[in-house]
Amino acid sequence: MDTLLPVLQNILTPQGGWSLAFLVRIVLSVLLLYALVVMIARAFGARTFASFTSFDFLINVAAGSLVASSIMGRNLAEGALALLCLAAVQWLVSSLSARSRRFHDVVDNPPVVLIEHGRYQERAMRRARISQQSLDQKLRSQGVGDVGEVRFAILESGGNVSVMTGEGEERPGTFPRRAG
CATH class of the missing domain: 3.30.240.20 (bsu07140 like domains)
Structure with a gap:
């Protein structure tokens, strides 16, 4: 029990400790990234965050990881820029896939x-x-x-x-x- 309590406290305490600044940063990061994800979905289309193909699935996993690391990280701008780039790549790949059967066959699993x-x-x-x-x-x-x-x-x-x-x-x- 002597070991369990300090380990549990360590797990449940943020790296710099609990503070009002930490809570405000997390809340603002979540709100800003949420707004960014909504804007990306509206600008690039619903397919951006829908799972249609294996490529789309990978993009969604990467986007989720970027959002999580941006919320918990120090620099929100880096994560937001990476998320925008990822959405642009997904838009480009889906656009090329819709226009070219050969490209579609390269990036998508066949039925x-x-x-x-x-x-x-x-x-x-x-x-x-x-x-x-x-x-x-x-x-x-x-x-x-x-x-x-x-x-x-x-x-x-x-x-x-x-x-x-x-x-x-x-x-x-x-x-x-x-x-x-």
Whole structure:
């Protein structure tokens, strides 16, 4: 117990100790960065902080880390500038991706067909690292009780599984260019 109390006190005390200046700095940092994030989202579009692709996910993680380190760090301007640069890079990459199929294929994961006409595509599932149990759970969550009902189940680049049911042998017009 003699060791526990000082360790706990050390964990719960900021580096320079508790002070009014410390609390004001944290509150102002949070408010300013919150306003900056809102302005960035409005200026660069909702996709800036939405998880669509693996690249977008990485940008979101980096942005969260920058915001946290800016709030807790000494210099808010450095973190704000880094966050603006990160948002600009994300905007540039998403703009180029929307204009160029080749660029899109470099920065984005391709969709993968996991079920085709009621049959699991086991090789594609292994490459995508999706178990049959996980895929069955996705089917059930979309109201599908039998894999035989599924025309196509596609792992999208953002990680969601799209499920198409019904009759027909033809592939849909939105079928992935590079299926797994």
